[in-house]
Amino acid sequence: MIRNPFLLAFTFLIIFSGCNNQNTSHERELKLWYEEPANEWVEALPLGNGRLGAMVFGGIESERIQLNEESIWSGAPVHRTNPEALDNLNKVRQLLFEGKYAEGDQLAQEKIMGPDGIQHSYQTLGDLYLQFDSLKEYSNYRRSLDLRTAIAETTFESDGVKYTREVFVSAPDEVVTLKISASEKGTLNFTAWLDRPGDAEFVSAGDQQLLMTGAAEHRGRGTRFASVMRVKNTGGDVITADGKMYVQNADEVVLLIAGRTSYWGDREVEKSAGDIQKAAEIEYEQLKNNHLSAYNELFGRVDLALNMPDTLNLPTNQRLERVKEGAIDNHLTELYFQFGRYLLISSSRPGGLPANLQGIWDGTLNPPWNADYHININIQMNYWPSLVTNLAECQEPFFEFIDDLRQRGSITAREVYGARGFVAHHTTDAWKFTDPIGKTVYGMWPMGAAWCTDHFWEHYDYTGDKEFLKEKAYPVLKDAALFFVDFLVENPKTGLLVSGPSMSPENTFIAPNGEKASVCMGPAMDHQIIRELFSNFIKTSEILNTDIEFADTLRTMLANLTPSQIGSDGRVLEWSEELPEAEPGHRHISHLYALYPGEEFTSPYDTKWLKASRKTIEKRLEHGGGHTGWSRAWIINFFARLKDGERAFDNLQALYAKSTLPNLFDNHPPFQIDGNFGATAGIAEMLLQSHNGVLQLLPALPSDWESGHIKGLRARGGFEVDLAWKNGHLTEAVITSLLGNPLTIMYDGNSAEYKTDQGQILSMNELLEIKK
16 A cells, blocks of 8 residues: 655556566676785685685695684683672772762772683684696786685686686585696696694595694693595696695696584594595586585675776776775775675574684684674674675574573673673673673673674564574573663662663773773663663564563663763763763764664654764764774764765775775774675665665665666565666666565655565556655
8 A cells, every 4th residue: 555645756566476586687797806816815815605714815836725614713611700790790880870980990890800811712724735836937817706606716827828726615515625727738736735833733644635633722722623635636646745745747636625623522533524525526517516506595696786887807906096096986896795795605604603803714823803703893793784685594603602692691690790681791702701801991891792682683673584583582682681670770860770880882981080981880882772672572572472571571671761862062972971082083983873783863753863973973083983994884884874875985985995905805904804794784774774664765875876776685574675776866676575564665755655465576667756
């Protein structure tokens, strides 16, 4: 049913048919490519199947393929709770309520925070090295990563012979696969071996197989690993000796590499050897087809085209340099958007661990921030694009991981706060600790688990999967909400409920006495997340018709929770009172959680929050905000929510120019993958939004994206959306109702409402003159 017909900018013709599974157009090339080998790790090209990762350098005489396996972690589960925490909790609160911020901060540091000196770290699996004979002179070099196939290729010519190397990481067959070929028979001569920093054992395990074993140790504790390499050759000879493999006079060679660890149980050597044995029984072309089929089932769902590309003939690194000089390269945006989807598929598949700070890619034993799971924005940003860009399955490792945190998180809640439910703080690792650790300025933040729970509700909101809501989301939402039922306390000055002790992630303020502090009662982001959590549980209770009494408790508490506030200068207050920032250009803009990814500030009927949000962002940017890659990505999403396509575009350009490495990895600095995912989500948010129960078409389209199309995006309520536009105006729209929910569409400030049936397709028929 159409409402407000005279306010429509378009009409939709309802077609009764099956779900829209039309193939996306593959006319555009989506390749990262270069004219020289990688000299540094951040120039190498990433491959992955969710669990196994590889970085391909594309060397000539000496090739390096750096390897990862997602569960190679040093350390083991450890108890980090400060035994004096609970006894001092109310003392800290009292000091903060009295405005003695520095004293309260110091007491929290001494009596609540656990030790930060226990360093557990993600680590590399090692490297495959190939040393070729007589390939010093070469020409016509090119190395590339094709996002449509997830295959890295290196080609060049030497002495009249063309050499080709093809690398992919197969999800179905669980191996890194490398095919080396030459245009002339008998011309492949090389030595291959596995290596790793630190201690590892290398043994020959058969005529055409090598085995590397070791452990990611920290004080004698860590996962054991095993990597097996096997060669399949056409022609020539293969000799294994002294932990190396010598290939001579071969026509074509296929190398298979497997890797397993003890993280999921023992028998890593046997499991790795089993992966190799199964893959070795499959012909190369079938391995490749298996890989392509599994990958394209995910990647091929979405297609983006912007204007007409004119930069496909330039290497990717040169295109980035042009952008740094002020050029506009819209095809680079297509490439970057799809690269983000590619990275999520490659680092997060069902059955494994979630993507960490570096996805699954790191070449060291001590990566920055341990390549762990920061849950004060970073892991959440990793999964921002998953639903809207049609990769819902890629969230499953994240859901399993957060669900597993409940066991340890319930102990932390009880021992630190005397509370029921479960809690987690600013970070965790593969061993799933949940204690507050380190410095208060980053660690005194009991909101990590609560933020993560919103992804559970969002999954249901997009998919309508009621079984998931009941079996996965409900228990997590219930335990997270239960913690805050016990944690929230009354502010003696206002009589309203506040959280605390807590802080606004990693930021500090200047107290009235001039001292710097970070800990307070009732920071804005806490309450925004808690409101969202309570509301999500209440909706879940209504849908499942369960826990009605607990839902009523949350309703009562919501009514008494301290609301968000706007300061005298028109900005959103970050803390419970108007306190100046010690660092006005801070990278975290946590008090705008309610703008994105939340939606509390996005109501078109109460624009004061949108105005205050804009002032907040502008102030941060004036003082150098957005200087890290992930922070810039967040700002893109902020401006998209403000319907400001030009500012979103400007910040996307700044991301390319200031925070993007030669291989398109995000640069914090150093490399940190969340910015890739956040910007991918931001590009989608510029083209489609679905919060507040309204599907908004092209809400933040910048003028530089004059014409284009996007196909396959998903929206809340269970809709799939294809859009096309020309000269900045919508020309085509196809919306598939996957669940049969009511639909409200908005375009250019005008809206229409429809009732839909499951499987119904709404297709744009004509543009009408707006009559107001």
